[in-house]
Amino acid sequence: MRASVMPRSSIRRLFTSAMTLKREGVKVYGLHIGDPDFRMPQRIADALTDAIEAGHTHYSPMAGIPALREAIQAHRNTRMDIDIPLNRVIVSQGATQALNSSLQLCVDSGNRVLFPMIYFPNYIQQSTLAGIEVDVYELDESFQPLLVRLEQQVTSKTRAMLINTPSNPTGVLFPPGTVRALYDFARRHNLWIISDEAYSDYVYRGEYLSPLSIDWEFPEEERRVIAIYSFSKSYAATGLRMGYMVAPNDETAFRLELMNEPLTGSLTTPLQWAMVQALAEDDTAVRRNALLERWQLAGELLAECGLRFAKPDGGLFYFIDISPTGMDGDTFADRLLAEEHVAVVPGSGFGLVGSRGEDGNLSFTPNELAARCVRVSFAAPLADLEEGVKRLVGFIRRKS
């Protein structure tokens, strides 16, 4: 039974443990959730109120309201210097739903998808439900793809590969040469590329190249990228569940619109009006700069812990190998929460590998790299972040 073997996200496991502790009145330092405490910009709040006032509380066109699709089109085209036609922009009920639609559209049940070795937990949940088999492309100790090994990881049944740069949870940005190498690989094997770009507005260093940009260098009939974006991170609106997809051709756009029917019924209409206003002003740099400060602070404090770790290039997380403490990530996270009231997410959930038992049922165990890491969010307010990371560092030093 797919639904009953589908693994739980380790993020949510810690979310629940931390919540339980909070309910007991304990002050918890929450370094587990990728949700900055930023206030959603006032213009978005006002637009939502206006939309309700104007009676925009009824069904939405299935691909999204025209005003939002047009705003997205203008935003993306300006940003990337390409010329996406309007019909290729499909609004989704969050990037999560967009991922689900894209995975099911690109890879049929029984066929295979390639994920990076360390990946976001929703990917494996959605694949499990859809009966999609998962292979991973290997990452080195810096969480960069081992390009020389790619060819060994593709099979005759592989239909798509997922690229997520900057990555949740590793924070790594794939350099332009790596993105091009992955794109060429996908092209050689006629794979779809599902490009999860939820964190593309939060890059702190290095050069960002989207697979979508490469795709538009090719004639339409050769394009293969479905790019997925989220309003959650860029506009401090995680609780509004708005995202969108850019489709490479008319047929894919039509199919993605169709997938919205069974997966959403419709889309939240007033929230779409709010997102039109989100895009009306380009203020993501304000939030990026605030996060840059937290990234810097967390990096400086973490440097004291005595472990080697890669500083992230983007996103909201440090992904740290804590194996010198003698603990695996799950034990580490549980003890850290219990002893120091600091919540971080065990890496295990970011590298689950499915295997079939004698009964044919899937079960999941973390790969070795994921199992020895924890994800530390630097999205928390500065004071909490400082105290939380100090406690984390103290804990690591005591245990190492």
Add this chain to the structure above:
Amino acid sequence: MRASVMPRSSIRRLFTSAMTLKREGVKVYGLHIGDPDFRMPQRIADALTDAIEAGHTHYSPMAGIPALREAIQAHRNTRMDIDIPLNRVIVSQGATQALNSSLQLCVDSGNRVLFPMIYFPNYIQQSTLAGIEVDVYELDESFQPLLVRLEQQVTSKTRAMLINTPSNPTGVLFPPGTVRALYDFARRHNLWIISDEAYSDYVYRGEYLSPLSIDWEFPEEERRVIAIYSFSKSYAATGLRMGYMVAPNDETAFRLELMNEPLTGSLTTPLQWAMVQALAEDDTAVRRNALLERWQLAGELLAECGLRFAKPDGGLFYFIDISPTGMDGDTFADRLLAEEHVAVVPGSGFGLVGSRGEDGNLSFTPNELAARCVRVSFAAPLADLEEGVKRLVGFIRRKS
């Protein structure tokens, strides 16, 4: 490829055709969508504004915010005189998502589900994506189940049956005796019951019995009903996509909560706060009474068309066999829109039957009953409804 063979909803086909005509400046009488023009109650609008103001724009607990789950629990328990524990209430991003979660939880890929012969199109889309095989239980000319035929329609692979009373699209309420017979049948064959109760607040005549009420007559370990409710219809909030499920036991509740992860990522937080206020006042009767008036008017006008049809007991639709016009439902709907600018939905989409070609791929054709019907919504404002139904009646009389 499941996603590429998944049928399009005929509702959305007509929605698009009607929209195209409107954009050309044509006045269209919209009897196609089940979305009354009611204004969403002001307390809900205010609650949404307040929620945003209070900063409730961040992630939600996966089963919903406690305030909403508690409000739902109180509402359901009062309404049905049962005692649902809090953990059995799982909020969903609309009843559509709840249906998707429930179907995938109850029926594994390759196993079978029983739908009524005339059913809501999302059911078949979701089943197709999940690789669930569909059988139907037959309905008579009044759209009531042919109970004597039930046993012939269950197989060793059947895992669940779907009950939708009042029905979209037929408007039929199954009498209490029928609901009990369906329940007993499910019990005998150890089937789950997925009870789609989206229209349970809109009953105009007859006695309403929910499968959930029967389920609570049994000890917990024997319960089998997942009941699904929608705020869309009851609170004039179709564009807010909020719904919820009631689970029969702890394990099912946990699994449904887990299904929210890959299907929603989270739930829209501010809209949940709005729904807390939706439940704070019991004013659904106001909207029910307004619909009763439309139901009455549409029924009186339709009586002039010369066709025999069943007056609905609940919901928002008349489902009418228009075969005496010599047209099938699709031709009828297309011509009616072109000639009279009245939009109704062809029945075909409510009775699609899948069959596998030599290549093993599914294709869908409507069953005979569905193909000769159209769905006429009486949700439109009175003036539009009156003119639209008069045009419809004139059209039928000319063609019969």
